[in-house]
Amino acid sequence: MIFVAALLLPLALLAQEDDRYNPEAALDISQAAVGTMIGDYELLDHLGAPVRLRSDHAGRPLVISLIFTSCHHVCPQTTRHLAEAVDAAREALGTDSFDVVTIGFDVAHDTPDAMGAFARKQGVNEPGWRFLSATPETIEQITSDLGFIYFQTARGFDHINQSSIITKDGEVYSQVYGVTFELPWLVEPLKELVFNRPGSAGHFVAGLVDRVKLFCTVYDPTTGRYRFDNSLFFQIFAGGTFILAVLIYLLREVIKSRRARKAQ
Secondary structure, three states: OOOHHHHHHHHHHHHHHOOOOOHHHHHHHHHHOOOOEOOOOEEEOOOOOEEEOOHHHOOOOEEEEEEOOOOOOHHHHHHHHHHHHHHHHHHHHOOOOOEEEEEEOOOOOOOHHHHHHHHHHOOOOOOOEEEEEOOHHHHHHHHHHHOOOEEEEOOEEEEOOEEEEEOOOOEEEEEEEOOOOOHHHHHHHHHHHHOOOHHHOOOHHHHHHHHHHHHHEEEEOOOOEEEEOOHHHHHHHHHHHHHHHHHHHHHHHHHHHHHHHHHO
């Protein structure tokens, strides 16, 4: 996978500092979580209000990132980069096409107030993005479901840099790795989930619109953003016109041939 090298470098640096950390094993555990159904755990948002991880986000894909608020470098950088990627993804897929949650796994310090302060410090104030706290038991269950590996060290925590993409039904669909990552690593799996909506199946117009969006929403490396490429329509039109012209020609030749045989 193209993101593996980006993941293994920061993990290898962590491994040099603490030999308990095995980057390859962490990656294997993370990938093994794909296909797992996450639980409908109760967490608290930055105001202390309860939030259900699955049922409160049902009906649309969900991106989950885990951080600890006392981190002064990696977690803030990861969150700011994720915010840029989320902005570009919503520009391409729709502002309400998916939700995001950031969960603090340092239960001793990642209180609702601390999560709210962390969000403000990173400049994240978007609808559909919650910063959540949880009990130790809930964090243990969530990290197990997501294949998220972390452990406490003298300087705080070492952990895999991972964002998990969850289907509307609560299944781990894909993992995105790295403090920073290429935009398609996040958008492509989200695009598959957003534009392959089960609700459009059996409905010709809705299904057609979703298929067109799926194939025509493309990444432009020159701008670093996604755009709708309508050149596919012109290619289909040109191809269809050519095929129609060939069929008309062949039909005319068949008619001419039959008329010639009758005239003999």
